[in-house]
Amino acid sequence: MFLVDSHCHLDSLDYENLFQGPDEVLRRAHEAGVTHLLCPGVDFESFPRMYDMIKELPHVWGAAAMHPENITPDNRDWKDEVLEEFLSRDKIVAVGETGLDFVCTPETRDIQEESFARQAVIAEKMKKPLIIHARGSAARCLDILNGVNCRDAGGVMHCYCDTVEVARRSLDMGLFISISGIVTFNKGENVREVCRYVPLDRMLVETDSPYLAPVPKRGKPNEPAFVSYTAKAVAELKGVTYETLCNTVSRNFEECFRVTLD
Numbered sequence: 001m002f003l004v005d006s007h008c009h010l011d012s013l014d015y016e017n018l019f020q021g022p023d024e025v026l027r028r029a030h031e032a033g034v035t036h037l038l039c040p041g042v043d044f045e046s047f048p049r050m051y052d053m054i055k056e057l058p059h060v061w062g063a064a065a066m067h068p069e070n071i072t073p074d075n076r077d078w079k080d081e082v083l084e085e086f087l088s089r090d091k092i093v094a095v096g097e098t099g100l101d102f103v104c105t106p107e108t109r110d111i112q113e114e115s116f117a118r119q120a121v122i123a124e125k126m127k128k129p130l131i132i133h134a135r136g137s138a139a140r141c142l143d144i145l146n147g148v149n150c151r152d153a154g155g156v157m158h159c160y161c162d163t164v165e166v167a168r169r170s171l172d173m174g175l176f177i178s179i180s181g182i183v184t185f186n187k188g189e190n191v192r193e194v195c196r197y198v199p200l201d202r203m204l205v206e207t208d209s210p211y212l213a214p215v216p217k218r219g220k221p222n223e224p225a226f227v228s229y230t231a232k233a234v235a236e237l238k239g240v241t242y243e244t245l246c247n248t249v250s251r252n253f254e255e256c257f258r259v260t261l262d
């Protein structure tokens, strides 16, 4: 049985105090039944370091992109060729994470939109799915995707926390919806509502570690092993066994990212 953490920042965990290295993180994940991981990129500067970390790790894939919070007037003119080179490397399976964040960085809205549209075009050209980060902006993300013809790229709305209505639109566009530890929070009722709505065969689970640790680890630094708590919560909400949930989200991950789990 497989279980994939579809979104964890393996390169941002606390290797000074908490873990000796990524091998220890992976060992703990495996002990919890979490067999595979995907580590998204967040900007071009940190990507080479992240890539060096993951390239030799078994059962770990990566992605490359500019995170909307990291786009500034200084780097907005990033070069297509640089991203395309990252995306052509072994094990780099997606354009992510990209998207729009109108909560943390509303002041750069215009350049975020321009940058997201460019990345969507590259995703289509490179035939890689998008990992979409949306905060206060999910509907706008979909509008931009509709405007650039990237239907074949597909992708996932990661750490989904918007409305059921926007989830429905995302599904109509062929996107997957990824559920994070928020589904276990007292204040996570909107995510539980989305989780009940989204068909099991369109769903992924993730930690977004080191952020957003699920209950019962809430408030602690998150790590890939903890996606098992989120998977248990989702299984309960969907009324399926843990095994069925794990098997289904693993198949979904294979479909979304065009990889084979083994």
Ligand SMILES: [Zn+2]
Pocket: 097, 133, 134, 158, 159
């Ligand atoms: Zn994100």
Ligand SMILES: [Zn+2]
Pocket: 007, 009, 040, 097, 208
């Ligand atoms: Zn993230």
